[in-house]
Structures are given as C-alpha cells and as structure tokens.
Amino acid sequence: MLGVILNPYHLQIVSFILINIILGISIYITLSSGQLSLGNAGFMGIGAYTSALLTINFDLPIFLGIILGAVVAGVFGILIGIPALRLSGVYLAIATLGFGEVIRVIFVNWESITQGSIGLSGIPHMGRELFKTFSLTGFDPDMLGLKNNQFIYLLVVLTLLLVNILLIWFFIRQNKSRVGRAFAAIKMDEKAAESMGINITYYKVLSFTQGAILAGFAGALYAHVMAYISPADFAYHRAVDILIFSIFGGSELIWGAIFGATFMTILPEALRFISDYRYMIYGVVLIAMMAFRPQGIIDVSLLNWFKKKLKLKRGGSLGIRTKKYN
C-alpha cells in the first residue's frame, strides 16, 4: 500500500524542499540581525565540496563529512563576517555576492582537487549508505511493501525531516530568547541596540556565521543527496533563489523562509505540464507578490490572526503570553 503512494520522484522533490528550507532559514537568520547576505550560495558550495571531498578521498563517514562541511563554512562565515561589519544594506549584499562568485571561480579553476567545471561525481549517497546500515541488521524494505529504491529515498526524506525539525526548534527557541531579541534590536535600530548594552559586533558576526553554517550544512546534505555537484550548482542563480525563499515567504519570521522555500520549490515542479511557460508564471508570481504583499506572504499580523483563530477554536480566553508574563 505504502509502496503505491511513495513515488521516488515525489520523494526526491520533498528532499529538495527540505534542503531548501535549511537554505531559507540560513538567509533568514542573517537577515534577522539586519544583514542582507547573498553569499549563502558560496557557503553552501564550501559545505558541499568539503563534505564531498572528505568522503570521497578519505572515506570519512557521511555524517562526519556533513558536520565538517558546516564547520568549514562557518569558519569562512567568521572570516567574511568580521570585515563585513563595516558594510550594510546593499553594499553588504554586493560584497557577499562577490564572495560567492569568488568561491565558484575557485571551484572551477582548482581542477586538481575539484575537477573543475565537470564537477565531482561518485559522492557517497546518503540514502544508499543508510540503506546499507539497515540491511546489515537484516531489514528488508519488502517487509513494508517497498522497493529498495523507494526505501532509499524515503530514508533520505525522513533524515532530512528530522534535521529540519531540530533546526526549526533550535531557531525558534533562540529567537524567543535574549539572543533573538538582540538580533531583532540590531535589525531595528543598531545605535539604540548598542546604547542598550548589546555588543553589536558579537551578535552580527554570530548571526552571519550561523547563516554560513546553515548554508554549508545544507550544501553538504545536497552533495550527499544528489551524489553529484558542480560549481554551477552554487552560482549566482542559487544565491537569488535563496534570497527569494525568504523574501517571498516573508523575512520577519522563520515560518516565512520555510513557506517560501516550500512553495518556490514546488511551483516549478507543479507547473511542469506547461513546460516552457512555467518560469514565466514563476516570474509573474514574484511580481504580483512584490506589488500586493511586499513584506512577504507570512508576516506577524497573519501569524497573530492564525493564533487568534486557534485560540477561539480551543475556547481559551487567556493567551499563553499573558499567563506567562503576569
């Protein structure tokens, strides 16, 4: 029964959505302290190449490769984040976009290691490796009525889903804390934030680095889901895609990035039947959004509206907030 529903193609799309959500969160978290970074495609590439090269050349286990990919991207994040403190707004966006291009050009030209523009193939596939582990325990997907292929993709989706839940949980909690308030304060008024005793250098580099780590992490996951990467995967268009996730969905809330990544990944796939016209529609959707809802689809007032609806349904009269704060 399960075997009929689960289509490897759909599972593949779901795993792209889940990776894109991480990318969406990566730009959201940098934006939450008021920094517009377009370098996340570059950080993604660093994470992807680091993990791919380590697992191919040194037989590192995948999960270790992915963690190191994220760490290396994070180190680059600190290195870029500190000089980037002097820049803001559009200037920061251009500088980080430049950084992404530099990274891509390095991948293209460092042929002895990266294979240049041909890209890296034969990257250990996350699903297959997980499947091998499962097989060792004597598990057979047939027991669930699944084909091996389906099971492999299902494993990828479940792993990514778990990772996503953990990340969303992490950042929601961070947002509701002293750290999240410091980010928001810096975003709204840097000078006032500084006057209130917030070390803006620290928090700006922190949020920039968190974004870099997440992008690197997503890149590493991408490498082990695709099993093939090339510099073109981390080019300018990727940077723009990531930006659109957050801008379209709404950059005020983490849910905006999540919604944006989901919607913008599904849209071109759902419109596949009209082939050539689908990117036209994609463009029209973006223009319409900018005209009618420049703050993005999901914003604070929409969320509050949902919360109110939910509260009415439950029949509760007291919000959690008032209860907690009084």
Place this chain on the structure above:
Amino acid sequence: MVLELKNITKNFGGISALTDVSFQINEGEIFGLIGPNGAGKTTLFNVITNMFPPTSGEIKFLGDKISGLKPHKITDKGICRTFQNIRLFSQMSVLENVLVGSHCRSKSGVINSVLRTKAQRKEETNSLEAASELLELVGLSMFQDTIAENLAYGQQRRLEIARALASNPKLLLLDEPAAGMNETETESLFDLIKKVQKRGVTVLLIEHDMPFVMKLCDRITVLNFGKKLAEGTPAEIQSNQEVIEAYLGAEEDDEIA
C-alpha cells in the same frame, strides 16, 4: 561623585562642538543641561556614551575612566540613555523593548537559550519581573503587548525611560524627555523622574522646558556654543546675567513663572 567630566573638547573637522567642558555630578542628583539649540548638549551625551570619542579630555564614572570604552561597555558600567528623536525598537512589543534593555544584566548565550537551562529560565523570569515592574512604574502595564510604534508619543518617551532603566543604570541620561509633551504629560513625567531619583538613580537631563527644568533639577549647567557658560542651582542660573542674555532672554518673566 558619579560622573566627572574634565576638559572635554570635541571637534568635527574644523568645527568645535564642545570646548573645554568640565563638570561633576553628585550621587542622587537630578542634573540639568540647558542651552540654546546647537550648544552641544546632545553631542555631550554622545561623548559620554562614547557614540563618538572626545577629541580631548577625560570622563570618569564612579572613579573609573570610561572614555575609550565601547558604548555597550559603558551601558554595562551603569550609564544608559534615551534619545532626543525617540529610538525605540518600533516593531517590538512594549514588553520586548524593556526586555532588550535588560540585555547587559543577563548573560544566557545561544546554548543556554536553546536548551532553556535552569539558569536561563531563572534569568528570563527575573528579566520579565523587572520589566513588568518598570512598566508599572512608567504606567504602561496595560500596553505590554502593544507594538511600540503604535503607542502615543508621550507613552513612547516613557517607554524609552523604562527600557533604559531595565539596564539598571546608576546614571540615566535623558535627552529632552518632555519635548512634544502636553502639560499633563509633562507633569506625570516630572513625577516619574522624581520616582527614578528615589530609586537611587542619578539623572542627567537635557531639556528646553524651563519651568520644568527649574522645578526638577538640583543643579544646572548651561552650555552655549560648546562652552560652559554657568553652573549652579536653578535660582542661581535664573539670576545669572550671562545666562539670561544668551539663553533665557528678555522673555524671562513670561517663561519662568
């Protein structure tokens, strides 16, 4: 002595915004800083909080030299300010604004915040209690969930004071707290600042509302063209001939009733 300014000079290019300004503020005082527009009052606030460093001179706070410290370190030491053109975190709720104020009095980092450790929860509860108490003090308790920019003007000014107080300052710098307020609002602001003083906070304020300043302040310094013109009790200032000529002007009788 809470604050001691020694020969503070601040030049912007060739223009001298402050020249050789010195004064001292005693503990528990409400100290007024007055003078015509462009006299360098706000510049002096910016120099004290090191938004920009003085060209020369020294600032001591509770006996320690603070010139050269980063602004957030100065807040940490116990000096907090409000702004002439209100600078709230406009998209945050009233309560969140005050919570940001307590930033430097708490220390939970990313890990503690995400894991909600016992220490973090305790800190958060303390911050919330302190914030509620401060909102009570400034009379904004019922607005705690309102978005800051939706508050009335006078309320925004009071919120700025609550936010600054959340950092638990020993010295509070108020930049024209009564600006744009009506008479009733000014009166309740007067009471508020008196209450703040009772909490043991020393207050340094810039204000143009002369009756307000004269009634409120223990001592006053007058700045004119970046230089100190006079210093003394309100009575002394009001009878100082130089001050009358430079600032209070001929309409003195109307203004200082």
